[in-house]
Amino acid sequence: MxxxxxxxxxxxxxxxxxxxxxxxxxxxxxxxxxxxxxxxxxxxxxxxxxxxADKGTLFREALLATADAVSSETLAAVHTLRDLGNDPRPTFVDSAYRLLQACSSERGRSLHRLAYAQADDFADLAAEIQQRTAIRLREALADRLARLTLAGQLRPSDPEVAAEQYLALLTGPLETRSRLGARKIPAAELRTIAEAATDTFLRAYAPG
The missing domain is CATH 1.10.10.60 (Homeodomain-like)
Known part of the structure; x- marks a missing residue:
């Protein structure tokens, strides 16, 4: 009971x-x-x-709970990067597309808009959200890329650098096209970003 x-x-x-x-x-x-x-x-x-206890606590805890939910979606996308088969591109594109969907969702855009809008009053909140979303994502991607490298499916490299570069290829266009969260990006446009980022990444990191 x-x-x-x-x-x-x-x-x-x-x-x-x-x-x-x-x-x-x-x-x-x-x-x-x-x-x-x-x-x-x-x-x-x-x-x-x-x-x-109060409105401020409500705000902080609501944003952190949402950050964890968004993080779960992006980590699930990264975890699909397992056996790439003979052609790694489709798996990478699908993973990147799922990741972009999570980041550009109404919930994801609202999360970052609210965190940065109240940065003066909640000084540590934006940093904590970044830790739970962007940093956690980068660490998970680096781990996955390291495993793929050990399996011979990517060329030897520093997995943390590779993860940082791949995420930059994905999130750079996302931030530019969304105009800091003001516009929802259509699915077809997200797919285009995922494909372009993946093609650039694999040209650098696919095994020779």
Whole structure:
């Protein structure tokens, strides 16, 4: 019974955080009120405060929970880079496309827009989000590229440098075309970015 109660409390907290992120993304930090978050979550306002002490804590925890969710999607995309077969390009393109979808989703764009908009008031939040998303992604990609190199499917190189360069090829065009998160990039355009980045990367790192 105690386990069910604890599970219910965790679920309720997640429900509140999801509602909080949706409301913050819609209105921004200053214009959001806790009552609206409670309404969207389907709970009483005191219940929100029972789980999270104040609006600032709500904002921080909602963004960090979203960062972890976005990170799970990008890491899942990286983990598909396993056996490349005779032609590595299709696997790399599909992985890159999934990664770009996660990064350019409404949730991903709202996450970074909110974090940087409130950087003055939440000094460490943007850095923590970067740690949980971009840095965690780069480390996972470097690990995957190292494994592919050991398997002879990529030429010998520094996997951290290779990961950094591949991500730059992907995220550079993404940031430029999205105009700092203001525009949703069509799927066909994401596929084009994934293909161009992969072609450039494999010209440098495919085994000779």
């Amino acid at each position: 105690a386990g069910a109660s604890a599970r219910g409390r965790i679920d309720k907290r997640q429900q509140i955080l999801a509602a909080a992120f949706a409301v913050f993304a819609r209105h921004g930090y200053a214009q959001t009120c806790v009552q609206e978050i409670a309404d969207v979550a389907g709970v009483a306002k005191p219940t929100v405060y029972n789980h999270l």
